[in-house]
Every structure is written in structure tokens, then in C-alpha cells.
Amino acid sequence: MLVFVYGTLTEPERVERLLGNGPGAYEFRGDAVLEGFHRVDGRYPTLVPGGHVEGRLLAVDDSALERLDRYEGVDRGLYARVSVPDMEQRSVQVYVGDPARLGLERDASWPDAPSFRVAVRTALERSNAVLRRTE
Structure with a gap:
């Protein structure tokens, strides 16, 4: 499975510390650009609708994806x-995030929705977001 990373997970050392000493395979697969969203920085980087963001592609297996989900706080609603x-x-x-x-502050360009996850999905649909490899 491919994961687009645009913040701390673009750093090979951080990914190695997170995924390299446990179950789960990973490999960087080059640079990419996500069209339709741009990066903003708070306590941690995140994306908001509009523009584009540069990042990297990370290929992971299911075990590594589960570890990434824990790292990103998916179960806690952080990301x-x-x-x-x-x-x-x-x-x-x-x-x-x-x-x-x-x-x-919650960016005004997020669609009104019953949850943040639904707002993200709605924004993705409206923006026709697409990932483009740059290598």
C-alpha cells in the first residue's frame, strides 16, 4: 500500500525509528505532489483544502500501516x-490532521459536516484531489 507523507514522516531516520525495528516492511518510492490541499503547521503539520503540497511516497505492508495509524493517532481522532x-x-x-x-483554528474552507472525517472526505470529493509523482 502507498502512503503520501508530507511532514515528519518524510524524514528517513524518523521512519526507521518508527517502522524499522518491528514487524512491517516499508520503502520510500520517490517524491510526489498532492494537488487540492496544502500544508499548514501547528503542533504537527496537517493539510487544508486548496493549493498543493510536496511530499514523498512510502510503500508499507498492513503491519506497518497499523503502526502508522497508531503514530498518527487515528484511533484518538487526531488524524x-x-x-x-x-x-x-x-x-x-x-x-x-x-x-x-x-x-x-478550524479553517473556514472545510465543508460543514457532522465529523472531521466526513469534512475531509467531502473536501476531497469537491477538490478532485489527485496525487502526482514527480520522479
Whole structure:
């Protein structure tokens, strides 16, 4: 499975500390750009609708993906993991942090929704977000 990373997980040393000494295989697969969202920084980096963000592709197996979910706080609602298509219409996973949980004011460009996860999915659909490899 491919994961688009744009913050701390673009650092090979951090990924090695997180995934290298336990179950789960991973490999960096080059640079990419996510169109339709841009990075903002709070306590941790996250994405908001509009623009684009540069990052890297990380290939992981199911065990490594579970470890990434724990690292990103998916079970605590800190980040939501969503799927974005790449240019070949393959699904790439992306973590999007809840601005309110990361010390940012909730950006007015997020759609009104019953939950942050639903707002992210709605924004993805409206933006026609796509991931483009740059290598």
C-alpha cells in the first residue's frame, strides 16, 4: 500500500525509528505532489483544502500501516486516514490532521459536516484531489 507523507514522516531516520525495528516492511518510492490541499503547521503539520503540497511516497505492508495509524493517532481522532487517487487511479493513503486538535483554528474552507472525517472526505470529493509523482 502507498502512503503520501508530507511532514515528519518524510524524514528517513524518523521512519526507521518508527517502522524499522518491528514487524512491517516499508520503502520510500520517490517524491510526489498532492494537488487540492496544502500544508499548514501547528503542533504537527496537517493539510487544508486548496493549493498543493510536496511530499514523498512510502510503500508499507498492513503491519506497518497499523503502526502508522497508531503514530498518527487515528484511533484518538487526531488524524484521519483517507484515500486519494494517483494519476493512474490507484488509491494512495493520506493522513489529514484535525486542525482543532493540532492547535490551529478550524479553517473556514472545510465543508460543514457532522465529523472531521466526513469534512475531509467531502473536501476531497469537491477538490478532485489527485496525487502526482514527480520522479
